[in-house]
Amino acid sequence: MNLLDRLHAAVGTAGLVTDPDQLAGYLTDWRGAFRGAAAAVVRPASTAEVAATVRICHDAGVAVVPQGGNTGLCGGAVPDSSGRQIVLSLTRMRGVRVDRVNQTITVGAGTVLADVQAAAAEAGLLFPLSLGAEGSCTIGGNLATNAGGTAVLRYGTMRDLTLGLEVVLPDGRIWDGLRALRKDNTGYDLKHLFIGAEGTLGVITAAVLRLFPGVRARATAWVALPDVAAALDLIGVVLGWAGDRLTCFELMSKQATDFVAQRNPLRPHPWYALVELTDTLPDADLDEVLAHALAEAAVDDAVIAAGPAQTAALWALREGISEAQNHHGPSLKHDVTVPTGDLPAFVARTGAALRDALPGIRLVTYGHVGDGNLHYNLSKPVDADDAAFLASADELTRIVYDEVAAFDGSISAEHGLGQSKNETIARYKSDVELSLMRGIKQQLDPAGLMNPGKVLPTS
Template sequence: MFIAPTGEMLTDDLDERLRAIVGIEGMIERETELERYCVSFDSTFRGSARYVVRPSCTAQVSAIVAACRRIGVPIVPQGGNTGLAGGAQPTDPRSVIISLERMQALRDIDPRNDTVTVEAGMTLASLQAHAAGVDRLFPLSLASEGSCQVGGNLSTSAGGTQVLRYGNMRSLALGIEVVFPDGRVWDGLRGLRKDSTGYDLKQLFIGAEGTLGIITAATLRLFPRPRDVATALVGVPSPAAALDLLHLTRAQLGEGLNAFELMRRECLQWVLVALPGSTSPFAEEYPWYSLIEATGQGEPGGLRTSMERALSEAMDKGLVLDGVLANSEAQRRSLWALREGQAEAQKAGGAGIKHDVSVPVSRVPEFIALADAALAKAFPGIRPFAFGHIGDGNIHYNPMPPADVDPRAFAERREEINRVVHDIVANLGGSISAEHGIGQLRLSEIAHYKSPTELSAFRALKKAFDPENLMNPGKLLT
């Protein structure tokens, strides 16, 4: 028996209700099949759930939410389960996981308005393919794009490698459809660039990690498909030099510059170990590396000339030590593989303490220097491992244990290391989570680094939308 929020005693027939809504093919009840939904893809977070329900349309999501709310059962929305912060794993064993994986429909695509409307379960790679099919670009690009889903991308306001030019998922969304915690459906699928009719409700749900409602569809921006691309990997002496190089290349290439990545030498060393067949394009090693890419609509080859000119000037100024430009799409992909293989590189090098932080772009070198020095003093022998998107100020700062220290013992000092890194981030006016979200991973830390005024506003919103705290409880807010 369950006690509903009204105090009414209800027979535990939730399984029958859910089965009636989604059919047998939409229910997962066996423990062996539940496992892959209850455990994060990197096995860091584990939970348990009564059922996984896989609706095929928004009406079914609405009915499921209403049925769970009636008897006070927690709900965990889930996309591709590729998150790194534990936002998609249950914290209450009574929970029902609502997987959006069957909701993959392309609802509309309008090249003349440069918009596409898709359901939340569509993978990012499929969305990109639909855009390419009408000679358009959807610019969000992630290493997990083959399995991550649009709903999850929105719920964490995913960033990726092209935020420098196109912005993150929050910037790419024009409208969304949401199932509220009481089962009502808000149709906010508007393909408008301008709409000054009050509160912008969609922004409350983007980045909310499913704690205010379930995003079931979205209308997203498309862009002209590039005709020309120039990609370079260069060795640089320091993050400060990389920052100067960013400004130099941006001055030369303008808005065509869409990616500017930074990797420490150790990151490249370990990716060569982790990825069979990968090779460095350089005869010697350099302290840091930057991966630079520009795209445009001009004749193929035009951007290469501009990139060569910019890098030549940078070498004259001592900002670039060596560099290579891709001569083919295959070479371009091999250069990007060195950057996108960092997750595997981290595994090869040893379990690190992950930090997804952002600071003002101008302060990235200062952050890295301060964090390196502080951790070296507090934890002698600690191995620095840092890479990320210097173009938008987002650095994945993931120090690894000293070579003679057991990774499990190192992991036990996670909170100490987090405090060192995050205090520096806060003092530089940054954020402790740039694109991965809060989930369970940063739950205690957000309470430490957000102001009482912000937290009070967060809780007021949560109470207004979800007074019974049934939507993804144990995430984002305590």
């Protein structure tokens, strides 16, 4: 029996895709930046079917590329061009179970993030991960890339939100770590090997995630700032007034907001911040708390949203940046992090170096400044040649990453390495780190069949 026949026997007709037209959507990322080929797409409906698929591929020496909602930005879920790999789509692995008493939710890896948020809200609770692709990204992908989103400042990344995992290992064995324990000091915490590993160590099939009391009061402000240093001062003032009720603090350059068609409620300033407080008490007067904080801080101007419609309009300004930038020609996107206190110096130094390298370059800078994470994106100069700009991509990216390294930062804050940065990382990680990573990979996947060519440098 050949490979496809064995896979068909394991997952049935509904679980095997071989038709070229149906395969197409699985073989490229949503931006069209990465394209590959595959022998087939397998869509298992249970953990047992995932295990059978991985075991069959392991025995045949065929590589497996796990894929969730396929919304990643680094090509981590796209197969290579050989046409021999199997794409393992987890989108049929859905299911949600809420435990109100333990404040947890157990979900299948293919469950869409927005559905997890909705299930938690229906139970009067909150799953706080929120990001632009939440209507199509899946929990498995969120775990594989250790997604952060806009509420990291208060709730942390997926590592912080995860209590337990179920994982199919590269040889087809199932590790059942699907425990809802907040305390388990019985040796190595294995789940952290798989969170952020982008499917290179195994296939996450289910997770137990933390929930929190539901939000019943919210205050949102749009603030004009003279520079990045003022944003850090503002965070300190707001924390002094609001404590852990400060949930989101998003920073955006004027260039970033200029790209968005949504009307800016304040006159032009070099920088803007979107500040949001939340509380579990319905009568919490967060508007007053936020007003006191803004009055004490050195801000140029501010407006506090007067209701849900205005709140949504302010968030539309922030969330529309990435898509809006795409309408202004080719761009180079970098997802970086540096220690929060170094952000002003990083922005100043990196901007100056880039303008020296390419006069007129447009710096589209925005992100979750409370945790040091910036989307440091570059758009070509106005009326510049597209091809010439793209030809300078390596030089410009090198400038950004070298400055990140100078501040002991990371060249990937939350999007992962995938195939776009797996070679680059060799320049910025020590030999000891790379050796440890390769050792873990060798121990769990000695045949190198789990998502090869991703995360780790090939040389």
